[in-house]
Amino acid sequence: MSAGSAAARALPREPTAHPDADPGPAALMDCLMGFVRTHALRAALAAGLPEALGERALSAGELAAACGAEPRAMLRLARCLAEAGALVQTADGRFALSAWGHGLRAGVPGSARAYVEYVVDHVVPSARHLPELLRSGRAGAPFERENGRDFFAHFAGDPAAGAAFDAAMAATLAAVRAAVVEQDWAGVGSVVDVGGGNGSLLAALLDRHRHLRAVLAEQPHVLPGAARVLDAAGVIGRVRLQECDFFTAVPAGADRYLLARVLHDWDDGSALRILTAVRAALPPHGRLQVVELVLGRDSGWTMAYDLMMGMLLPGHERTAAEWRVLLGAAGLVLERIDPAGWRGSILTCRAAPTGPGLRA
Template identity: 40%
Template structure:
């Protein structure tokens, strides 16, 4: 790839991403959804300063998100409409600086710390690790749950469409509030399930699965997969879990699940598995480093991880949604030493 000076200058521009995130956080596109409004009207609706907001709006007009049809009369463009809550996808949720998505973006200010130390940069920016920070703010935690729900809704139909006939009992490790496991149980009435997550999350999962009428087919365990996982499953599901962890911890988690599955069981890792030269995959890899000290793994990365855990070479199945299922066989050894 050959880059010109102008290309480098474009890469260095930091204002557009922040300005767009402020627009998303203030719900400017939603407030403009019913027609043009003035900066003063929008300031009253958003609790912002009218002069400062007008200056932001005019800059966003230059980016093409809004237009100023008459002096101090701002309107939506098709691009700006993508930032409304009524648009498809979850773009606004990811950009909201008051929510978990935007806060994860702000954590990228810790990239230098992460590169210097090899550990997460999130605590260097917010004074505590990601999960502790999330637990300290119920509203932010709820926004994170919404983001994960949207991701689950995109992936679960493809996951449920796989052949589960040979599975009797699936253990969802780090299964959150139970959306993925609940969907699998509804799609496959022969399945039983166990969900493991931190006690506060597990309590939410217990309520939601009961409300869905699945309590009789599903056990919920409050605990940590960093120490142990429930026995008795023949398929152990790790949905967007391993990329949160460094290789040593991920090896321990994978080995622990494989040992619980036993030689007749299997471990199913569901994540985005980028190609070696995929730019988005490389970007996600750096984000995982900053947020958690984790890693976004390629097929070769998963093969190396399985080998470190004493497991055979995994198989990788690409799903239509863009995620992949990385499958390894269970083992008789503990694999976490």
């Protein structure tokens, strides 16, 4: 062996992936670093990173200049986001938005920006009180401990927080909106959106199906914002805005009812009261469509989401079997479950002929 070849063999090499003898600690650390990735997404939004990139690729230095950031810190953020999948790093070291990273941009179809802001700003702080949920078993207790009042009172009483919540809910509904809108509505003349929030789902539905007329049934403080959304969409002439306490009664006689991301906010007793009110309003030919997650269809993500809901609200996510029991107790029969967008489902129900108490 020559001296030259020995020297060549002694040169340092690029590091390779570490072959962990025991993958357990590595998996633990991967799980633990989830909070860093969460906050990295929020920091990227605050810095304007998604808009700076747009459809192009930039070096970390160029990205730092565009965002007014320190170059080394931007490199660290970009590398973390690339590892998380929000960015991709090109062969020459530049960074670009990934396919789903484009959803962090404002104003693009399917943007999740508002939901990221809502989760980090208004949900994550309650996570430190998760032991309170474990101790008491009372869903929603962590949020109350963090904010001094329950979830709905907080967002109703703080206009800025309420606007952030409404924007986030509109963003999450965007993932299932297409599935709802693109159903067969040919034989349907009227629809009631129960707890329809800011009206974004109804706006898309009425814009796509010009023959429909609708009722948005909501709390009084929500209706003015919904009116603006529906007016901007040019469909408000076909919508009646109606104050509603969905625990007691909802507008009667429509061909189809929607409960989109409503029931998971409530425990079984409260959800049953809502469903019973809808059942009382539902004509024999009518259908109720419940838009929710179904636990177990994507066990890793939905189980984590269910725990997050327990930090915030009295409700919880439900399995298909739990949905059948709850709906049956309200006098409803679950006809089918269809996928709806990203990890959502549409549960289509009809009235049971014998009324409340029937088990489907």
